[in-house]
Amino acid sequence: MKKFLLMGCSILIAASVGCTGNQASEEKAAMKTEAKKGVEKVAEKPKCTVEASHIVDADNARKRAASVGGEWRDTAKFIKQAHAAVKAGKCHKAEALAKKALMEGQLGYEQAMSQKELKMPGYFKF
Amino acid sequence: MINETKGKKMNHISTKTIAGLLLLGLSSLVSASPESDAKAFKKYFTDRFPDVPYNDYINGAYTIDKSGRENWEAIEEFPPYEPFIDEGRAMWEKPFKNGKTFKTACFPDGPAIKHKYPMWDKEKKMVMTLPLALNNCLKANGEKPMKYKKGPINNIMAYLAYEARGKKINVVIPKDEPGALAAYEEGKKFYFQRRGQLNFSCASCHMQNAGLKLRSEILSPALGHPSGFPVYRSKWGTVGTLHRRFTGCNKQVRAKAFKAHGPEYRNLEYFLTAMSNGLEWNGPSARK
Amino acid sequence: MIHQAKSLAKSVVGKKSTILLAATLGLGGLFFSTTASAAGLGVQQTSAERGQEIAFTRKLGNCLACHHINGGVSGGTIAPPLVGMKLRFPDRAQLRAQIYDPRVKNPDTSMLPFGAHSILTPAQLEDLVEFLYTL
Numbered sequence: 001m002k003k004f005l006l007m008g009c010s011i012l013i014a015a016s017v018g019c020t021g022n023q024a025s026e027e028k029a030a031m032k033t034e035a036k037k038g039v040e041k042v043a044e045k046p047k048c049t050v051e052a053s054h055i056v057d058a059d060n061a062r063k064r065a066a067s068v069g070g071e072w073r074d075t076a077k078f079i080k081q082a083h084a085a086v087k088a089g090k091c092h093k094a095e096a097l098a099k100k101a102l103m104e105g106q107l108g109y110e111q112a113m114s115q116k117e118l119k120m121p122g123y124f125k126f
Numbered sequence: 127m128i129n130e131t132k133g134k135k136m137n138h139i140s141t142k143t144i145a146g147l148l149l150l151g152l153s154s155l156v157s158a159s160p161e162s163d164a165k166a167f168k169k170y171f172t173d174r175f176p177d178v179p180y181n182d183y184i185n186g187a188y189t190i191d192k193s194g195r196e197n198w199e200a201i202e203e204f205p206p207y208e209p210f211i212d213e214g215r216a217m218w219e220k221p222f223k224n225g226k227t228f229k230t231a232c233f234p235d236g237p238a239i240k241h242k243y244p245m246w247d248k249e250k251k252m253v254m255t256l257p258l259a260l261n262n263c264l265k266a267n268g269e270k271p272m273k274y275k276k277g278p279i280n281n282i283m284a285y286l287a288y289e290a291r292g293k294k295i296n297v298v299i300p301k302d303e304p305g306a307l308a309a310y311e312e313g314k315k316f317y318f319q320r321r322g323q324l325n326f327s328c329a330s331c332h333m334q335n336a337g338l339k340l341r342s343e344i345l346s347p348a349l350g351h352p353s354g355f356p357v358y359r360s361k362w363g364t365v366g367t368l369h370r371r372f373t374g375c376n377k378q379v380r381a382k383a384f385k386a387h388g389p390e391y392r393n394l395e396y397f398l399t400a401m402s403n404g405l406e407w408n409g410p411s412a413r414k
Numbered sequence: 415m416i417h418q419a420k421s422l423a424k425s426v427v428g429k430k431s432t433i434l435l436a437a438t439l440g441l442g443g444l445f446f447s448t449t450a451s452a453a454g455l456g457v458q459q460t461s462a463e464r465g466q467e468i469a470f471t472r473k474l475g476n477c478l479a480c481h482h483i484n485g486g487v488s489g490g491t492i493a494p495p496l497v498g499m500k501l502r503f504p505d506r507a508q509l510r511a512q513i514y515d516p517r518v519k520n521p522d523t524s525m526l527p528f529g530a531h532s533i534l535t536p537a538q539l540e541d542l543v544e545f546l547y548t549l
Contacts, residue, residue, distance in 0.1 A: 069390065071382040072323050100532070104323070107531060111321065118315040121327075122522045123334050124170055126163045323533060324526045325517075335524055339491040341479045 045089030054098040055082045061105025070112025075104040160299045160310055160400050167401040171349040175337065183350030184408040186357075190337045191344040198412065207284055207358040207410040210365045214285025217278060222267045232263035240290035241407050244297060244396045246306040253309050253392040257283065257367060274386035275373070280365040283356045287409030295353065295407060297400035313397025316390060322381030331375075352399045354411035365410060368395060465545025468538050475534060475542060480525065484549065492524060499546040510543050
């Protein structure tokens with residue numbers, strides 16, 4: 001079951017990241033670097049400086065949501081994966097993950113703040 | 127001139143009305159007590175399921191899942207949690223390194239103590255749960271505390287639940303302790319707060335949709351929820367505590383779970399258990 | 415003791431079947447993501463077909479958790495069956511809005527805000543609408 005969940009999650013990410021089409025361009029970029037490597041013999045991984053700063057923004061948004069009890073389940077995982085992507089030089093992937101995490105942090109914060117006071121539903125009243 | 131007096135009069139009236147409204151507001155605050163809350167909570171379910179006898183709400187989804195009930199009753203006859211009770215008894219009786227036991231060191235009324243929790247701890251000014259009290263006892267006696275979700279905690283909780291079977295749920299929110307009511311209110315707010323990417327509250331599933339099927343799973347009513355814990359779940363392949371269940375229910379709506387026996391879940395347990403005051407404790411039990 | 419083993423065995427069987435179910439659904443998910451990225455390679459799948467997979471796949475739309483949908487197994491009973499969608503929602507934008515954020519129409523809804531909480535992408539919402547119009 002756990003395995004399935006993990007698999008499912010990676011599918012989700014693959015789907016969401018893949019859908020944006022970054023994966024394809026990334027692969028092309030990777031192929032280009034591979035090709036260059038052959039010529040220049042120096043493999044320089046891209047540094048993804050801008051993307052790394054976006055991950056910091058996303059993590060701050062996550063922390064802000066957590067401070068009001070509104071953090072979502074997978075946000076921290078996306079941030080971790082984004083860091084790994086930066087390390088691997090996959091800047092597009094890092095950016096997509098950071099964007100997703102940032103949005104989750106913001107939505108989680110708003111969700112919690114909109115319910116700071118007890119909000120009773122229509123189907124039940126004390 | 128005349129207008130001015132009129133104006134003054136009106137001012138006077140309006141302050142009076144405001145005072146009156148304030149009073150009304152205050153009195154409505156007072157009347158919304160945990161006792162009246164529990165009444166309304168119970169009524170919600172007894173109205174929704176008029177054929178279900180009140181005392182049956184200690185059985186989770188099987189309270190209303192007629193087709194699953196027979197299979198469950200067969201399982202309960204040869205309960206899968208029995209070995210856990212035995213292990214727990216051994217833990218209860220085994221002396222610490224300092225020679226004391228749980229009973230002599232911390233719980234003189236034991237082993238039938240589960241029904242006293244969750245309780246308001248007047249000294250610590252917080253809700254005390256039984257697993258937390260057990261760990262505090264271990265630490266105070268130079269022993270290693272237990273992990274909250276997996277392992278030995280489930281054995282001893284199974285044993286202590288078994289010893290308190292049939293006792294009435296009776297959570298007390300002491301009136302002379304403002305912190306206790308505040309903790310209860312926090313737990314209540316948590317219960318109705320929508321959270322996670324899927325945007326559900328506990329109440330969305332266990333009140334609004336109780337008795338309905340989420341895929342092929344019948345959603346259990348919130349009334350009586352803590353009674354059967356800890357539960358042996360086939361899905362877990364072991365016994366698990368109430369806070370492990372809270373964790374699972376938070377995660378499945380894609381919300382980050384809170385710490386077991388941290389303030390959020392302790393207050394939640396306080397509220398949720400108080401809503402079931404009057405029903406019996408019926409742990410441990412078996413679940414799908 | 416023997417009986418205990420029996421009941422344990424029973425639970426193992428229960429577990430297997432969920433795994434099986436999960437695996438089938440998981441495959442659905444895999445199928446979806448590969449076809450999505452393979453779309454450019456000429457794999458034929460219409461928007462409505464993709465929509466159906468989104469609706470039936472647990473990790474995507476999982477509409478079956480709550481709705482009965484013709485062609486899907488073990489639909490939930492929380493929500494009305496999804497039928498006659500063209501009749502119920504002649505306006506495409508309204509149907510999309512119901513999936514994007516059902517809270518707008520009903521603050522107490524137990525349906526998820528698929529668009530507003532980015533559970534599904536805009537393209538997936540479009541595929542879903544296409545699929546719903548076949549119901």
